[in-house]
Amino acid sequence: MAITTVARAGAMAALAALALTACSTGGTDAPGAAGGDCAPSDGPVELTFTSWLPGIDEAVAIWNDENPDVQVTVQTGPNGNGGTYQNFFNQLEAGNAPDLGQIEFDALPNFRVQDGLENIAACEGIVEAESQFVDWTWSQVTFGEEDAVYAIPQDTGPMALFYRADLFEAAGIEIPETWEDYRAAAAQIREEGGYINNFSQSDINAFAGLVWQTGGEWFTNDGDAWEVSLTGDESLQVAEYWQGMIEDDLVAKYPPWTDEWNAAYNSSEIWTWLSAVWGANTILSGAPDTAGNWAVAPMPQWEAGESAAGNWGGSTTAVLKGSDHPYEAAQFALWLNTDADALTAMNRTAQIYPATVEGADLPVFSEGVEFYGGQKIYEVFAAAGAEVDPDFTWGPTMTQVYNDVADGFSGALSGSGTLMDALESGQASTISALEAASIPVKE
Amino acid sequence: MTATSPRPAKTEKARRVGRDTAHSGIRESAASRTIAMAVMIVATLYFLTPIWWLLVASSKTRSDFTTTAPLWFADFALFDNIAALFDYRNAVFLRWLGNSALYAGVGALLATIIAAMAGYAIAKYSFRGRELLFNIILGGVLVPATALALPLFLLFSQVGATNTIWAVFLPSLVSPFGVYLSRIYAAASVPDEIVEAARIDGAGEVRTFFTVATRLMAPALVTIFLFQFVAIWNNFFLPLIMLRDESLFPVTLGLYVWNTQVSQIPDIRALVIVGSLLSIIPLILTFLGLQRFWQSGLASGGLK
Known part of the structure; x- marks a missing residue:
C-alpha cells in the first residue's frame, strides 16, 4: 500500500513536471500569433501583478489613484529564482497566473520558450515606446522577432569598477583603464598585502557581464534553433585572464555575499569590485567603515580608448499568457516603467536603476553620493548603460547554466580544473539540458 | 571504554x-x-x-554586525532592531506571526482531534477493511509533504482556492503519523472494559470518546499536537507555492521572501535576523510548556 501511494505521488509530480516542459517550443513559433489585436476591455478592469520589489505597492498606488477603472493588485513572493519563476510556471499550467509578472532579463527566454508570455506589440503605444528605453534592453524583450514585444524593461545593471580611491592614491597606483593595467595594479596591490578583487565562484551572471563587455555571446537563436557558445573566443579570453589572476594569487576567493566577504571589503583587504549600479548599496551596507573612500570608474577595457560595458542584472514587467486584459496590463507595464513618479518611488523603496533613457536624469541620480566621496557615480553608470552591446542573448535554461558553471568555478578556485574547463563542461551540460527539454539546439 | x-x-x-x-x-x-x-x-x-x-x-546595530566579532555582543541594540522590525511595512511581521500562530495553533489542534478520532476508531471498532485503511494511512507517513505541494496546488487551482487561508490550512489538518500513534496508543491505554462500562452507563460513542478515551490518550495527543504544530510552523514549501498575498504569509515564508531581497536592499538583512530570532520563540515556549507530556508520550507510545 505504502508503495502505491508513494508511486502515485511520484507519478503526479512527474506528470506535472512533464506538462511544464511539454509545451516547450523552438522559441519562434508563429511570430505575432498573439500580436494580431489588442483591444481595450469594456468596463472596469482588475489586474494582478506579482513582483518581489520591496515597496512596489507604493508605485502601484499612484496608478490606482489615477486610473479608477483599471485597478492593480500587488502580489508578492521571493525573488525569481528563489521560487517566483517556478510559481509562475505552475500557475500558467493551472491557468491562474497573474496578469503581470516581474521577470529578469536572463529568465525571459525561458518564459518565451515555454510560451508563457503575451505578445503585446499590437497594444497601443507599445512599439512606439522603443525609443524611450536604453538600446540594449529593447532587443532583450523582442528577441529580435518581427512585430513582437514580450515585456517592458524595468531596470538595468550597467557595470563599472568600484575602487578604493584612498588606497590607490596612497600606494601611488593609477586607476586601471585597461585589463592589462588592471593586472599590473593587481600585482602592486598584492605587494601591499591586499587583493585587487574577489573572484566570485557563484556570481556567474557577473562573469557573463564581463564576457558581454568583451563582445562575446553565450547564446544565439537564428529562429530555428539555439546555438550555445559558452566556449566562444571572447568567453575563453575572459576565463583565461581570470584564471591567470587566480593562479598567481592576485584575487581573493571568498564566497560572495557572506559575512567574511563583507569583512574583507570592510577591512580594506580587497580594493575593487567589478559590479553593477545596484552594487553601490551593497558596499555601503557591507563595508560601513570605508565610507567616503570609494569611487567609481568605467570598467577596464581590452583595448585602450574603448568604452565597452557589461551588464549584471535587471528585470522586466511581462504580461503573462492567459491574461484577460492584455491591453490594460500592457498600458500599466509601460506606465510603471516610464513614469517619473513611478520610477522615483521604485528607486526609493527598492533602489532600482531605470531602463529608460530619461530615467538616468531623475533628480536622485544627478546628486553626488557621500559614501563615494561626493562623486556623481550615476553619471558613470548612465554612460556605461549606453555602451552595453544589444546583441547579447540569454539562453532558455540560465538557472541550470549558472549552477553548472558555478560548480566548475568553485572547483577552479580550489585548484581542481580551470575556469576554461568549467565553461567546457557547462557547454556540454547546457546542450544536454536543452535537448532534454526538447528545445532545438544547433551543434 | x-x-x-x-x-x-x-x-x-x-x-x-x-x-x-x-x-x-x-x-x-x-x-x-x-x-x-x-x-x-x-x-x-x-x-x-x-x-x-x-x-x-x-542585538547588533547594522554597522557593528559586519565589523565586530560574530559570537560576542557589541552595542546592545536588540530593542531598536525589534522596533525597526515592527515598524517596517506597517508591522507586516506581526501579521505573519499571527498567521503562523493561526495555521499552526488551530491547525495542529484540529489535526490532533481528527487523528485521535481516526486512530481510536481503528483501534476500537472492528469493521471490514480496517487493516487496509490503516495501512493506507500508514503509507501516508512515508510521503513527504513537499512531494504533495504541487499536486495540492493543482487541485486547489481547480476550485479556485489558491492564495486563500484554506490553501494552507486544510492540508495542515492531515496527520497520518498522528493517526498511527493514536491507534497504537489507544489500543494500549484504553481498555475495552472501560469503553464497555461507559456504554453500559449510557454514554454514546462520541461522548465515550471525548470524556473517557481522550483523557487516557492525553500523552499521545500532546505528542501529536507538538509534532503537528512544529510541522505546520516550519512548513515552508506549501505556502510558497500557494500564497501570493503578503498578508496571508506565515512567518517562515515572509522571512524567506525578505531574505531574497537582501541584494536589493542590504539593510533588510538586520530585519531578517531579528525576525528569525522572534520566530523561534513561540516554538521554544510551546516545547517548554508541553515537553513533560511529550517525554512520557514518546516513551510509552514508542515502547509498546
Whole structure:
C-alpha cells in the first residue's frame, strides 16, 4: 500500500513536471500569433501583478489613484529564482497566473520558450515606446522577432569598477583603464598585502557581464534553433585572464555575499569590485567603515580608448499568457516603467536603476553620493548603460547554466580544473539540458 | 571504554566509586562517563551555537554586525532592531506571526482531534477493511509533504482556492503519523472494559470518546499536537507555492521572501535576523510548556 501511494505521488509530480516542459517550443513559433489585436476591455478592469520589489505597492498606488477603472493588485513572493519563476510556471499550467509578472532579463527566454508570455506589440503605444528605453534592453524583450514585444524593461545593471580611491592614491597606483593595467595594479596591490578583487565562484551572471563587455555571446537563436557558445573566443579570453589572476594569487576567493566577504571589503583587504549600479548599496551596507573612500570608474577595457560595458542584472514587467486584459496590463507595464513618479518611488523603496533613457536624469541620480566621496557615480553608470552591446542573448535554461558553471568555478578556485574547463563542461551540460527539454539546439 | 583504559586508573576509580556503590545501580568508569559528558557537551554546543549567534547578531546595530566579532555582543541594540522590525511595512511581521500562530495553533489542534478520532476508531471498532485503511494511512507517513505541494496546488487551482487561508490550512489538518500513534496508543491505554462500562452507563460513542478515551490518550495527543504544530510552523514549501498575498504569509515564508531581497536592499538583512530570532520563540515556549507530556508520550507510545 505504502508503495502505491508513494508511486502515485511520484507519478503526479512527474506528470506535472512533464506538462511544464511539454509545451516547450523552438522559441519562434508563429511570430505575432498573439500580436494580431489588442483591444481595450469594456468596463472596469482588475489586474494582478506579482513582483518581489520591496515597496512596489507604493508605485502601484499612484496608478490606482489615477486610473479608477483599471485597478492593480500587488502580489508578492521571493525573488525569481528563489521560487517566483517556478510559481509562475505552475500557475500558467493551472491557468491562474497573474496578469503581470516581474521577470529578469536572463529568465525571459525561458518564459518565451515555454510560451508563457503575451505578445503585446499590437497594444497601443507599445512599439512606439522603443525609443524611450536604453538600446540594449529593447532587443532583450523582442528577441529580435518581427512585430513582437514580450515585456517592458524595468531596470538595468550597467557595470563599472568600484575602487578604493584612498588606497590607490596612497600606494601611488593609477586607476586601471585597461585589463592589462588592471593586472599590473593587481600585482602592486598584492605587494601591499591586499587583493585587487574577489573572484566570485557563484556570481556567474557577473562573469557573463564581463564576457558581454568583451563582445562575446553565450547564446544565439537564428529562429530555428539555439546555438550555445559558452566556449566562444571572447568567453575563453575572459576565463583565461581570470584564471591567470587566480593562479598567481592576485584575487581573493571568498564566497560572495557572506559575512567574511563583507569583512574583507570592510577591512580594506580587497580594493575593487567589478559590479553593477545596484552594487553601490551593497558596499555601503557591507563595508560601513570605508565610507567616503570609494569611487567609481568605467570598467577596464581590452583595448585602450574603448568604452565597452557589461551588464549584471535587471528585470522586466511581462504580461503573462492567459491574461484577460492584455491591453490594460500592457498600458500599466509601460506606465510603471516610464513614469517619473513611478520610477522615483521604485528607486526609493527598492533602489532600482531605470531602463529608460530619461530615467538616468531623475533628480536622485544627478546628486553626488557621500559614501563615494561626493562623486556623481550615476553619471558613470548612465554612460556605461549606453555602451552595453544589444546583441547579447540569454539562453532558455540560465538557472541550470549558472549552477553548472558555478560548480566548475568553485572547483577552479580550489585548484581542481580551470575556469576554461568549467565553461567546457557547462557547454556540454547546457546542450544536454536543452535537448532534454526538447528545445532545438544547433551543434 | 574500560577495556582501553590503563589499569591503574581503573583500580583507583573502582576504589573511589566503591564508596557510593549503594546509591548507583549501574557502575560506570570515569573514562566512559567523561567521554559521554564530552560528547554531550559538544552536541549541546553544536546545537546552541547557531541560536547564540542569532541572539548576538540580533542585538547588533547594522554597522557593528559586519565589523565586530560574530559570537560576542557589541552595542546592545536588540530593542531598536525589534522596533525597526515592527515598524517596517506597517508591522507586516506581526501579521505573519499571527498567521503562523493561526495555521499552526488551530491547525495542529484540529489535526490532533481528527487523528485521535481516526486512530481510536481503528483501534476500537472492528469493521471490514480496517487493516487496509490503516495501512493506507500508514503509507501516508512515508510521503513527504513537499512531494504533495504541487499536486495540492493543482487541485486547489481547480476550485479556485489558491492564495486563500484554506490553501494552507486544510492540508495542515492531515496527520497520518498522528493517526498511527493514536491507534497504537489507544489500543494500549484504553481498555475495552472501560469503553464497555461507559456504554453500559449510557454514554454514546462520541461522548465515550471525548470524556473517557481522550483523557487516557492525553500523552499521545500532546505528542501529536507538538509534532503537528512544529510541522505546520516550519512548513515552508506549501505556502510558497500557494500564497501570493503578503498578508496571508506565515512567518517562515515572509522571512524567506525578505531574505531574497537582501541584494536589493542590504539593510533588510538586520530585519531578517531579528525576525528569525522572534520566530523561534513561540516554538521554544510551546516545547517548554508541553515537553513533560511529550517525554512520557514518546516513551510509552514508542515502547509498546
